[in-house]
Amino acid sequence: MTPAAPQPDTKTRILDAAARLFHEQGFNATGVSTILREANINPGSLYNLFPSKDALLGAVLERYTELLYPVVMKPVEDKTADPIDRVFALLQQYRDWFSPLEFRLGCPIGNLALEVADSHPEIRPLIQRNFDGWSAFVEKWLIEAGDRLPKQLDRKQLAATVLTVMEGGLMQARSSRSAAAYDASVAQLRTYFDLLLSQAQSERGSGERASRSSGG
Amino acid sequence: MTPAAPQPDTKTRILDAAARLFHEQGFNATGVSTILREANINPGSLYNLFPSKDALLGAVLERYTELLYPVVMKPVEDKTADPIDRVFALLQQYRDWFSPLEFRLGCPIGNLALEVADSHPEIRPLIQRNFDGWSAFVEKWLIEAGDRLPKQLDRKQLAATVLTVMEGGLMQARSSRSAAAYDASVAQLRTYFDLLLSQAQSERGSGERASRSSGG
DNA sequence: TCAAACGTTGAGTGAACATTCAATCAGAAG
DNA sequence: CTTCTGATTGAATGTTCACTCAACGTTTGA
Numbered sequence: 001m002t003p004a005a006p007q008p009d010t011k012t013r014i015l016d017a018a019a020r021l022f023h024e025q026g027f028n029a030t031g032v033s034t035i036l037r038e039a040n041i042n043p044g045s046l047y048n049l050f051p052s053k054d055a056l057l058g059a060v061l062e063r064y065t066e067l068l069y070p071v072v073m074k075p076v077e078d079k080t081a082d083p084i085d086r087v088f089a090l091l092q093q094y095r096d097w098f099s100p101l102e103f104r105l106g107c108p109i110g111n112l113a114l115e116v117a118d119s120h121p122e123i124r125p126l127i128q129r130n131f132d133g134w135s136a137f138v139e140k141w142l143i144e145a146g147d148r149l150p151k152q153l154d155r156k157q158l159a160a161t162v163l164t165v166m167e168g169g170l171m172q173a174r175s176s177r178s179a180a181a182y183d184a185s186v187a188q189l190r191t192y193f194d195l196l197l198s199q200a201q202s203e204r205g206s207g208e209r210a211s212r213s214s215g216g
Numbered sequence: 217m218t219p220a221a222p223q224p225d226t227k228t229r230i231l232d233a234a235a236r237l238f239h240e241q242g243f244n245a246t247g248v249s250t251i252l253r254e255a256n257i258n259p260g261s262l263y264n265l266f267p268s269k270d271a272l273l274g275a276v277l278e279r280y281t282e283l284l285y286p287v288v289m290k291p292v293e294d295k296t297a298d299p300i301d302r303v304f305a306l307l308q309q310y311r312d313w314f315s316p317l318e319f320r321l322g323c324p325i326g327n328l329a330l331e332v333a334d335s336h337p338e339i340r341p342l343i344q345r346n347f348d349g350w351s352a353f354v355e356k357w358l359i360e361a362g363d364r365l366p367k368q369l370d371r372k373q374l375a376a377t378v379l380t381v382m383e384g385g386l387m388q389a390r391s392s393r394s395a396a397a398y399d400a401s402v403a404q405l406r407t408y409f410d411l412l413l414s415q416a417q418s419e420r421g422s423g424e425r426a427s428r429s430s431g432g
Numbered sequence: 433t434c435a436a437a438c439g440t441t442g443a444g445t446g447a448a449c450a451t452t453c454a455a456t457c458a459g460a461a462g
Numbered sequence: 463c464t465t466c467t468g469a470t471t472g473a474a475t476g477t478t479c480a481c482t483c484a485a486c487g488t489t490t491g492a
Contacts, residue, residue: 010469026331028244032450042471043451049469053450104334110387111330115242117390118320128391135397157400160388161381164401168384171326172376174333175344181351184373185380192404195411226439248480258441259481265439269480 011049013039019060023108027057027115054120057112061126064109068133083141084148084193087162090138091186094166095179103173103182110167135159150200165189227265229255235276239324243273243331270336273328277342280325284349299357300364300409303378306354307402310382311395319389319398326383351375366416381405 007013017039021030032053036043050056072093080089098105109130117124139159142149149155165185172181223229233255237246248269252259266272288309296305314321325346333340355375358365365371381401388397 025335026244028242029331029335031448033448044453044472045470047451106330106333113387113391114322114327114330115245117322119241119245124391124393131388131391131397154400154403157404160397160400161404163388164381164384164397165377166384167387168380168382171329171383171387172347172379175329175340175347177340181347181376181380184370184376187370188373188377188408192408192411195408195415199411247478249478260442260483261440263481 007040010039010041010045014041014046014049014056015060015063018056019063019108022057022060022112023105027112054123057116057120057123058126061109061112061123061130064130065126065133068130068137072134073137083144084197086141087138087193088186088190091162091166091189094170095182095186098170098173099179102177103170103179104177106174107167107170110170131163135163138162147204148200149196150203153196153200162189223256226255226257226261230257230262230265230272231276231279234272235279235324238273238276238328239321243328270339273332273336273339274342277325277328277339277346280346281342281349284346284353288350289353299360300413302357303354303409304402304406307378307382307405310386311398311402314386314389315395318393319386319395320393322386322390323383326386347379351379354378363420364416365412366419369412369416378405 008016014035018030018035021035021038032043032046035056036046039046046056050059072090076086076089076093080086094107109127112123113127113131117127135156136159139155142155142158149158169182169185172185173179224232230251234246234251237251237254248259248262251272252262255262262272266275288306292302292305292309296302310323325343328339329343329347333343351372352375355371358371358374365374385398385401388401389395
């Protein structure tokens with residue numbers, strides 16, 4: 001007989017259940033009693049650890065920040081070496097996570113962004129920090145791409161656009177229960193990148209001719 | 217003494233209040249009692265016209281569909297004649313609507329898309345229809361642009377991308393209370409369009425030389 | 433003038449909500 | 463074994479939720 005796996009500690013069980021339920025149902029639509037049932041704890045335990053449901057949401061968002069690298073970015077960086085390919089590997093990974101569920105769920109952070117950004121002043125900065133983390137990684141990759149992208153291209157702007165494509169595409173995918181709009185947006189972004197890459201290539205070409213004495 | 221403006225009829229007052237409150241606070245966070253107070257009616261009147269809060273949400277979304285052309289698209293078409301400029305006039309109009317409020321509110325349809333798309337099966341198609349309407353207008357403009365855009369460019373894909381930029385950019389704008397990410401995404405889209413326009417121009421150039429005997 | 437039809441009134445319904453707290457428990461320290 | 467400490471228990475709190483319905487007005491048509 002297999003020994004029962006030791007149950008994770010109370011705090012972890014609460015955070016796991018809350019994160020999953022907030023993602024599946026939204027924050028306002030998730031009752032504390034449901035979290036208690038799914039985490040298999042009693043109300044006193046929750047309120048011993050978290051002063052309120054809002055504070056629990058804050059803790060969930062802080063955990064998303066902590067998990068950003070190990071869960072989201074590291075798999076992409078491990079699987080894909082080329083910095084520009086990484087951008088599209090990230091977009092593909094997101095598609096692979098949500099397409100099996102027919103896009104019934106959205107981005108856990110994006111969902112919360114639209115639901116509580118305005119009503120919970122202390123939560124909004126935590127959402128912003130998550131988005132900042134995401135686009136910081138993409139920006140890092142774009143900077144690593146060096147002169148493969150046009151010199152005057154604003155890497156930060158383009159990184160924000162990659163995040164825009166993820167979130168805007170996923171929103172439409174959820175609404176239509178279809179990958180079409182997400183795939184369309186990613187395909188257009190790919191075309192844009194290809195145009196930028198070839199533009200940079202011709203920049204480099206003429207630049208080499210103009211400065212070939214400096215070596216390289 | 218100015219005569220009191222005649223109060224709009226019950227149904228209109230309910231729909232106005234509900235649309236405003238759903239937009240400002242979200243669907244789940246808006247109590248029916250708040251709608252009643254703001255519309256200045258009693259619960260019986262609401263439930264005489266709408267069988268449930270969900271049905272009221274459906275009616276609000278149907279009105280959004282009806283108002284899409286007169287409120288959103290007609291102003292853009294009236295002010296701007298060039299089909300490609302219209303795309304960016306639409307994006308600018310959306311920015312002008314939400315920047316005075318420091319992006320405290322998001323897209324009324326996008327907000328609902330992420331809040332209720334999964335939990336309300338009968339509502340999701342109404343959200344989808346709204347998005348379809350938006351991107352159909354953009355696609356129409358892109359088709360009107362004719363050979364100013366590359367021949368092989370998928371107009372439907374690009375139209376979906378324009379919507380993606382609106383929604384994804386606005387989501388980030390809400391999270392950061394700043395236009396930066398929205399403006400960044402629009403700027404990148406503008407650069408993409410410029411690259412497509414010049415690509416189409418060289419297509420036309422070589423095309424003319426190859427078939428100048430056919431006239432035009 | 434009257435009655436049928438229809439919209440409106442608003443107190444009232446039970447259920448679900450987030451939260452509380454005195455009691456109880458398990459484990460560590462002496 | 464006793465005492466202390468901190469986590470856990472779970473019934474109970476008051477509030478808010480979406481919604482109901484018998485009573486009441488007002489309009490309509492003959």
